[in-house]
Amino acid sequence: MIQTKQPRNKEKILEATISVLNGTGYLCLTIEGIAAEAGVGKATIYRWWPTKSHLVLDAFLMVTESAFPFDLNDSIKNNFVEQLKNLADVFSTTLGRSMLAIIVEDKGISDAFYTSYLSLRRNDSAAFLRQAMEREGIEAEVNIDILLDMLFGPIYFRILIYKQTPDERFISELVDHVIAGILPACSGK
Amino acid sequence: MIQTKQPRNKEKILEATISVLNGTGYLCLTIEGIAAEAGVGKATIYRWWPTKSHLVLDAFLMVTESAFPFDLNDSIKNNFVEQLKNLADVFSTTLGRSMLAIIVEDKGISDAFYTSYLSLRRNDSAAFLRQAMEREGIEAEVNIDILLDMLFGPIYFRILIYKQTPDERFISELVDHVIAGILPACSGK
Amino acid sequence: MIQTKQPRNKEKILEATISVLNGTGYLCLTIEGIAAEAGVGKATIYRWWPTKSHLVLDAFLMVTESAFPFDLNDSIKNNFVEQLKNLADVFSTTLGRSMLAIIVEDKGISDAFYTSYLSLRRNDSAAFLRQAMEREGIEAEVNIDILLDMLFGPIYFRILIYKQTPDERFISELVDHVIAGILPACSGK
Amino acid sequence: MIQTKQPRNKEKILEATISVLNGTGYLCLTIEGIAAEAGVGKATIYRWWPTKSHLVLDAFLMVTESAFPFDLNDSIKNNFVEQLKNLADVFSTTLGRSMLAIIVEDKGISDAFYTSYLSLRRNDSAAFLRQAMEREGIEAEVNIDILLDMLFGPIYFRILIYKQTPDERFISELVDHVIAGILPACSGK
DNA sequence: ACGTAATCGAGACGGTACGTCGTGTCTTACA
DNA sequence: TGTAAGACACGACGTACCGTCTCGATTACGT
Numbered sequence: 001m002i003q004t005k006q007p008r009n010k011e012k013i014l015e016a017t018i019s020v021l022n023g024t025g026y027l028c029l030t031i032e033g034i035a036a037e038a039g040v041g042k043a044t045i046y047r048w049w050p051t052k053s054h055l056v057l058d059a060f061l062m063v064t065e066s067a068f069p070f071d072l073n074d075s076i077k078n079n080f081v082e083q084l085k086n087l088a089d090v091f092s093t094t095l096g097r098s099m100l101a102i103i104v105e106d107k108g109i110s111d112a113f114y115t116s117y118l119s120l121r122r123n124d125s126a127a128f129l130r131q132a133m134e135r136e137g138i139e140a141e142v143n144i145d146i147l148l149d150m151l152f153g154p155i156y157f158r159i160l161i162y163k164q165t166p167d168e169r170f171i172s173e174l175v176d177h178v179i180a181g182i183l184p185a186c187s188g189k
Numbered sequence: 190m191i192q193t194k195q196p197r198n199k200e201k202i203l204e205a206t207i208s209v210l211n212g213t214g215y216l217c218l219t220i221e222g223i224a225a226e227a228g229v230g231k232a233t234i235y236r237w238w239p240t241k242s243h244l245v246l247d248a249f250l251m252v253t254e255s256a257f258p259f260d261l262n263d264s265i266k267n268n269f270v271e272q273l274k275n276l277a278d279v280f281s282t283t284l285g286r287s288m289l290a291i292i293v294e295d296k297g298i299s300d301a302f303y304t305s306y307l308s309l310r311r312n313d314s315a316a317f318l319r320q321a322m323e324r325e326g327i328e329a330e331v332n333i334d335i336l337l338d339m340l341f342g343p344i345y346f347r348i349l350i351y352k353q354t355p356d357e358r359f360i361s362e363l364v365d366h367v368i369a370g371i372l373p374a375c376s377g378k
Numbered sequence: 379m380i381q382t383k384q385p386r387n388k389e390k391i392l393e394a395t396i397s398v399l400n401g402t403g404y405l406c407l408t409i410e411g412i413a414a415e416a417g418v419g420k421a422t423i424y425r426w427w428p429t430k431s432h433l434v435l436d437a438f439l440m441v442t443e444s445a446f447p448f449d450l451n452d453s454i455k456n457n458f459v460e461q462l463k464n465l466a467d468v469f470s471t472t473l474g475r476s477m478l479a480i481i482v483e484d485k486g487i488s489d490a491f492y493t494s495y496l497s498l499r500r501n502d503s504a505a506f507l508r509q510a511m512e513r514e515g516i517e518a519e520v521n522i523d524i525l526l527d528m529l530f531g532p533i534y535f536r537i538l539i540y541k542q543t544p545d546e547r548f549i550s551e552l553v554d555h556v557i558a559g560i561l562p563a564c565s566g567k
Numbered sequence: 568m569i570q571t572k573q574p575r576n577k578e579k580i581l582e583a584t585i586s587v588l589n590g591t592g593y594l595c596l597t598i599e600g601i602a603a604e605a606g607v608g609k610a611t612i613y614r615w616w617p618t619k620s621h622l623v624l625d626a627f628l629m630v631t632e633s634a635f636p637f638d639l640n641d642s643i644k645n646n647f648v649e650q651l652k653n654l655a656d657v658f659s660t661t662l663g664r665s666m667l668a669i670i671v672e673d674k675g676i677s678d679a680f681y682t683s684y685l686s687l688r689r690n691d692s693a694a695f696l697r698q699a700m701e702r703e704g705i706e707a708e709v710n711i712d713i714l715l716d717m718l719f720g721p722i723y724f725r726i727l728i729y730k731q732t733p734d735e736r737f738i739s740e741l742v743d744h745v746i747a748g749i750l751p752a753c754s755g756k
Numbered sequence: 757a758c759g760t761a762a763t764c765g766a767g768a769c770g771g772t773a774c775g776t777c778g779t780g781t782c783t784t785a786c787a
Numbered sequence: 788t789g790t791a792a793g794a795c796a797c798g799a800c801g802t803a804c805c806g807t808c809t810c811g812a813t814t815a816c817g818t
Contacts, residue, residue, distance in 0.1 A: 030774085177367075182366075409779075532713070558747075606770080
């Protein structure tokens with residue numbers, strides 16, 4: 001089988017990116033440093049990625065499953081707890097935090113991130129939630145988008161602003177609160 | 190009255206920072222550019238701010254009320270809708286977005302931001318919520334921290350990741366959902 | 379008869395060299411540019427020429443007669459005027475100037491240039507001069523090498539340093555002066 | 568006396584230029600190398616010189632007397648032998664050869680070189696020659712420009728094309744031949 | 757009111773990284 | 788088989804800012 005050189009090189013560069021990121025952090029991430037670490041010329045990096053941001057995005061996508069599966073036989077709560085734990089894990093790594101920092105300061109990358117990562121998970125989540133609510137007989141008038149924001153938003157918030165990694169207890173309580181809001185209430189407000 | 194030059198200079202610099210930020214965006218914000226805009230030597234900037242990040246933080250604090258008042262005579266919902274609208278406004282400006290970008294990528298600044306801005310609002314919010322719930326006879330077993338994250342988190346999330354400015358309708362529904370979760374439910378799950 | 383591709387290719391490359399040289403000048407002459415212009419891979423150029431300099435030398439030799447004939451039936455003056463006019467023409471083209479620039483900065487090429495071009499003309503000139511002087515009965519004690527330098531040197535000098543192309547009048551006067559020096563003088567100094 | 572820092576730096580850079588030139592030759596002369604040798608940032612070099620060529624020109628002018636004096640009490644021959652020996656010396660150094668290589672390939676620099684160096688010597692030479700001829704009663708119809716080219720041209724020619732440094736014997740004969748051409752001849756051409 | 761400090765603008769400076777270009781070598785795929 | 792196309796490591800380019808550092812000129816105060 002013929003093994004072209006090119007893909008091997010791209011992989012080397014992505015691995016070097018992660019390695020440098022883990023070693024020195026995002027603020028010290030330089031193209032020259034990555035090139036040196038990968039044993040590659042700078043031009044080779046620029047051949048495949050227009051900016052450092054795109055490179056980090058690809059590195060992120062390489063190591064991150066873009067979909068985290070739901071289990072229809074399990075409860076809403078358990079499913080979302082798992083989802084949010086996974087989310088918290090992914091974005092608490094140096095790579096994940098760097099990814100977020102780039103997204104926050106660069107609209108172009110955030111679009112690419114949305115397409116390649118966020119919308120996939122979001123769609124899975126929405127689909128699961130709809131099915132599960134129907135199955136559990138919840139007919140509440142709920143805006144699924146807002147529900148998902150109430151689940152995901154606080155995780156991102158804690159990581160981005162408070163620099164904390166939400167633990168299981170936080171996640172569990174959060175999911176409880178959100179679910180409480182969609183169960184039939186005795187009285188209106 | 191004698192007016193020393195110093196305070197006037199600091200003000201000029203902060204104003205120049207905002208002006209450059211509005212003109213060219215955070216990614217193009219340079220100390221040299223600010224100094225030129227302010228008609229000031231670079232050293233004068235370094236005299237008072239150790240890094241560009243600290244400078245932006247001060248600029249942000251200068252133009253932003255660090256507390257946004259609650260009205261105890263109004264409803265929980267109305268109060269939080271106002272709070273979140275104000276939050277969305279503040280962080281949808283170029284200055285606000287820049288502030289967030291810095292916070293996300295710099296732990297040191299995020300601490301300072303927490304002290305000077307975030308904790309003040311957070312404490313006010315928590316205090317108000319406790320009073321209001323008591324007044325309205327809600328005794329639900331709720332974790333106030335999580336409740337506040339459910340309110341604020343989605344706003345930051347929308348701004349930071351989705352690059353959207355939440356509108357009043359979104360905010361209103363969000364507050365509704367959160368409040369729904371703390372009203373007494375007919376049945377636990 | 380079978381016509382191999384190779385000679386055709388070399389020609390294409392030499393022509394492309396001249397074409398690029400005329401288009402953008404020596405300072406912008408690149409192997410990549412020549413390869414593109416010739417519709418040829420870079421490796422094909424490197425197969426036949428070790429450096430850009432050798433390539434330009436070959437291009438120069440291709441378009442330049444390495445010998446310019448003397449006419450024994452004409453006068454010394456007329457012969458040298460023609461020689462110098464031809465010289466001035468050859469080295470006033472972009473190709474000729476480039477050739478000189480390379481010679482000046484590269485000893486290796488200047489040797490090759492000497493062998494393939496300069497010594498041939500020099501020998502012809504010396505032989506002609508000797509014959510003609512004998513024929514015209516001039517027996518002056520002259521160093522022919524120096525005489526030739528006095529003829530050729532000023533032409534190169536004007537072209538290389540002054541960036542001028544000597545005109546016919548200049549050449550004519552120059553030859554007159556040189557010849558005046560070898561005619562029998564009334565008195566030594 | 569106040570010694571500003573600036574000129575000291577320029578001098579350091581010019582010295583480093585010469586040092587690198589002597590060490591590795593013109594083809595290996597890089598701005599980065601000069602900056603390193605001088606212990607200076609690249610930007611400092613670019614602040615004062617637009618191109619490497621201008622830098623070499625300045626280095627050349629720094630070490631070269633821009634005028635080499637004539638002695639009106641000495642003979643024409645001796646004066647020009649001294650002039651040409653000096654010329655041959657100056658342009659046989661690495662620095663001198665590099666200067667010439669740059670002049671040959673760059674019209675802009677050759678203009679600057681003409682203004683700062685060449686025209687000064689040329690004018691001195693012409694003035695001296697005129698005075699001396701008058702003093703010695705030579706009234707020949709001579710074109711001084713061509714005479715000077717016959718003196719200087721061969722020197723440059725030998726250095727640039729033949730890569731030789733003309734020795735005293737060559738120079739002496741050359742001057743003899745040129746002078747022979749301006750002495751009254753017995754017969755016209 | 758004036759001389760003496762302190763303060764400031766201007767910008768030079770040594771660095772670091774940028775993104776680009778051309779080199780000369782090497783690989784691949786096609787003709 | 789030979790060759791175009793072009794990937795590749797390398798090295799230098801010229802630029803932009805960084806944070807530090809003089810240097811005068813311009814304050815503003817203490818006498």
